[in-house]
Amino acid sequence: MHTEPPRFALIDGNTFYVSCERVFDPTLRGKPTVVLGNGDGCCIALSPEAKALGLKIGTPIFQVPKDIRDRVQVRSANFALYGDLSGRIVTILRGLFPRVEVYSIDENFVDVVGLKDPFATCLEARERILKWVGIPCCAGLGSTRTLAKAGNKLAKDQSKRAVNAGRLAVFHATPQNIDALAVEDVWGVGRRFAARLNAEGVKTAADLAALPLDHVRARYGVVLARTATELRGIACGDLELEEPDRKQLVVSRTFGRDVVDPMDALATFTTVACEKLRKRGLAAGALWVWLDGNPFKGDPFHASRAVPFPFPTQDTAEVLRAVRFLAKSIQDQANRGSGVQAYKRGGVGLTDLVQAQARQADLFFGPDEKAERTMAVLDKINAKWGRGTVGVGTVGWRVGGARPGERRRGSRDAQWRPELKALSPAYTTRWSDLLRVR
DNA sequence: TCTGGGGTCCTAGGACCC
DNA sequence: TCTGGGGTCCTAGGACCC
Numbered sequence: 001m002h003t004e005p006p007r008f009a010l011i012d013g014n015t016f017y018v019s020c021e022r023v024f025d026p027t028l029r030g031k032p033t034v035v036l037g038n039g040d041g042c043c044i045a046l047s048p049e050a051k052a053l054g055l056k057i058g059t060p061i062f063q064v065p066k067d068i069r070d071r072v073q074v075r076s077a078n079f080a081l082y083g084d085l086s087g088r089i090v091t092i093l094r095g096l097f098p099r100v101e102v103y104s105i106d107e108n109f110v111d112v113v114g115l116k117d118p119f120a121t122c123l124e125a126r127e128r129i130l131k132w133v134g135i136p137c138c139a140g141l142g143s144t145r146t147l148a149k150a151g152n153k154l155a156k157d158q159s160k161r162a163v164n165a166g167r168l169a170v171f172h173a174t175p176q177n178i179d180a181l182a183v184e185d186v187w188g189v190g191r192r193f194a195a196r197l198n199a200e201g202v203k204t205a206a207d208l209a210a211l212p213l214d215h216v217r218a219r220y221g222v223v224l225a226r227t228a229t230e231l232r233g234i235a236c237g238d239l240e241l242e243e244p245d246r247k248q249l250v251v252s253r254t255f256g257r258d259v260v261d262p263m264d265a266l267a268t269f270t271t272v273a274c275e276k277l278r279k280r281g282l283a284a285g286a287l288w289v290w291l292d293g294n295p296f297k298g299d300p301f302h303a304s305r306a307v308p309f310p311f312p313t314q315d316t317a318e319v320l321r322a323v324r325f326l327a328k329s330i331q332d333q334a335n336r337g338s339g340v341q342a343y344k345r346g347g348v349g350l351t352d353l354v355q356a357q358a359r360q361a362d363l364f365f366g367p368d369e370k371a372e373r374t375m376a377v378l379d380k381i382n383a384k385w386g387r388g389t390v391g392v393g394t395v396g397w398r399v400g401g402a403r404p405g406e407r408r409r410g411s412r413d414a415q416w417r418p419e420l421k422a423l424s425p426a427y428t429t430r431w432s433d434l435l436r437v438r
Numbered sequence: 439t440c441t442g443g444g445g446t447c448c449t450a451g452g453a454c455c456c
Numbered sequence: 457t458c459t460g461g462g463g464t465c466c467t468a469g470g471a472c473c474c
Contacts, residue, residue, distance in 0.1 A: 037460035044460060060459040077460085104456045190454050221466065223454075250462060257457090296459055344459095418458090448471085455464075 004143035004233055006118050006172055009110050010152045011093065011125055013086075013135045016106035017045035020082045021075045023134035024427045024435065032072040036061055039256055039418025040076055048160065076420035082106075084428040088133050096125050101239040109145055109239055122170045136165070141172040145237060146230035149187040150178050150205055175233045179206035188227035193220060205231055245355065246280060249273055252347025256418030258294050262343045263327055265416040269348040270323050271391055274316040277350055278379055283312035283359060283367075285352025287319060289326040291334075294344035301341060303330045311365035312354050314372055316392045323348060 013019055017035040022028045032049035036042065043050075043059050053068050061069065086105045093100045097110035110125075112118035122139035129137050138159060140151025151173030157180075159165035173181075184194035186205050196219075202208055208216075209231035217225040226236045251269040259265065266289065277284060286308040293301030305326035313319060334341035359367060381390050425433035 039458080039460080041459050058460080062458045107456080188454065192453065221453080223466070244464095246463085248463080252461070254460070294459095347461095444474090446471100446473085449469090451467090453464100453466080456462090 006141035006148070007111070007113050007143050007235065008145050008148040008239070009097075009112050009118065009122050009139050009141045010103075010107060010145070010148040011110060011122065011129075011137055011139045012107040012152060013089065013129075013137050014156065015045055015047055016086075016135070017077065017082055018047045018050075019135045020085050021078070021424055023085065024081075025424065028073050033075070034061070034072050035075050035077055036422070037077055038253055040074075040421055041254065041418075044077060074422050076423040078424050078426065080426045080429045081424065085133055085135060089129055089135065089137075092128050092132060093125060096121055096128070099239055099241060101241060102243075109148065111239055112141065119170055119172060123167065126169055137169070138165075139170045141170065142174070143233045144230035144235040145239075146187050146227055147173045147175075147178070147233065150181050150185075150231070153185050154178070154181060175206075175209055175231060178209070178231065179204050181205040183208050186227065186231070188224060193224060196220070246282065246353055248349060248351045248353060249276055249282075249284075250347060250349045251276075252290075252345065252349075253416075254345045254418075255343065255416040257415070258297075258342035258344050259416045260340055260342050262291055262331075262346045262416065263324065266323050266327050266346055266348055267320060269346070270320050271316055273348050273350050274314065274319055274375075275379065275382070275387075277353070278314050278356075278375060281356050282353045283314045283356040284319065284350035285309060285312045285354060286350075287322050287326070288349045288351065289323055289330070290347050290349075291327070291330050291343045292345040293341065296344075299342075299344075301334065301343075303333060305329055306351075308352070311361070311367065312352070312356070312359050313367070314356055315368055315375060316378075317371060318368070319350070320392060 018028075018033045021033065021035065028047075030049065031047075032053050032055075033047040034043045034050050034055060035045040037044040041060055043055055043057055043061060046055050046057060050072055053071065055064060055068070055072070061074065064072075082105055090100060090102055090108060093108050093110055097112065098114070099111035101109040103109055112121065115121050118141055122141065126137045126139060129135055138152055138155040140148045140153065140155055142148035142151050151171040154173060155169055155171035158171065159168035162168055181204060183189055183197050183202055183204055184191070186208060189197065189208070197208065202211060208228050211228060213225055213228060216228045230236055251273045253265065253269070255262075255265060286306060288304055288306035290302065290304035293299030307322055307326060309318070309322070331341070356367075361367065378390055378392075382388065427433055427435055
């Protein structure tokens with residue numbers, strides 16, 4: 001076991017989505033608050049007060065007893081807002097630390113090597129983020145990223161319910177002080193591994209670190225062996241400063257109700273997927289499309305189709321043609337029996353992604369340059385005037401830019417778009433939603 | 439005739455993350 | 457009535473090739 005000075009810190013926002021909602025709606029502070037996922041379905045974020053009422057992440061809100069539901073504040077997920085606040089936090093961290101790895105929407109790893117007092121700098125980061133963005137954070141320090149993660153969790157535990165968390169919001173984890181951390185709370189240990197580890201008497205992070213590495217390797221694989229090694233203070237990975245290129249890109253949704261004609265939904269997913277693709281400078285070598293029945297009504301229907309493109313493409317129109325073809329094939333198969341199949345979920349996946357610049361044209365196939373220039377213009381217009389201002393084909397467009405949950409009356413997309421009843425304004429990313437100060 | 443053995447690619451499933 | 461979405465990596469087994 002080594003006790004090294006900290007090399008990394010993990011800084012993250014406490015119950016991030018809830019905290020974001022509270023920045024612009026202070027009436028939520030101190031009240032049990034939940035943020036719901038797509039279609040106002042499941043709880044995806046809970047304030048501590050909501051957790052205290054017994055609510056759990058992932059629970060469908062309609063299953064929560066009414067007397068409890070009446071006591072919680074509910075918001076629909078507002079990812080435009082969360083993403084924007086997340087970016088502001090990253091900017092603050094870049095001003096304090098030499099290297100920052102954006103790990104997720106609410107977590108950042110930073111490099112603390114060479115800082116005079118890493119603990120104090122983490123406290124400073126916490127202060128600035130609280131004051132300038134309004135989000136309370138915790139920080140974990142460690143000589144490996146896994147230990148920094150562990151420290152973050154321990155900081156959360158020890159600062160819970162403290163009115164002014166202060167120094168308690170930062171914790172330096174070492175191989176010697178992680179016995180209070182349950183093994184299921186270790187980064188890299190999920191439900192399955194936790195159950196198996198518990199069964200062999202491994203209850204804490206310290207127990208896992210003490211397990212012989214070849215045993216971990218043989219029973220659980222190389223990934224968990226790395227985790228165990230990192231808990232001992234031996235780093236197996238550094239910060240990842242460059243986001244690696246995506247290998248696949250998926251857009252899928254549960255529909256607001258069962259729909260018989262899923263094409264409008266799939267066309268919308270295709271449009272969004274291709275926009276993301278071009279934004280990243282990638283092209284898709286293959287496509288897959290899938291449709292599901294409603295498992296909650298006992299319909300296990302699932303079918304998918306895939307097709308490669310002759311040449312990796314960025315062209316929404318080309319992808320859309322292929323999506324229509326595959327969807328029709330699924331529907332034909334589904335309707336061959338008795339009755340008409342209805343769908344509750346569907347998705348579009350782009351795979352075999354490559355850098356668009358690096359595509360090799362051959363004698364027979366190359367990029368459709370005219371189509372791709374058209375797409376570039378389309379992206380520019382949508383960037384300026386809002387997503388969905390212009391598009392390809394018959395997708396349900398909306399002038400001025402649509403937000404999730406906004407329906408066009410009488411349009412076909414009203415069939416599948418879930419209605420969001422409690423979406424907060426896009427305070428920071430939409431001029432018309434700016435807060436007014438009287 | 440020799441029916442072995444090693445390499446590679448693909449896919450499906452399982453595990454994890456947020 | 458209402459049931460989240462988007463990723464990665466590893467491994468085992470089969471197909472295929474030489």
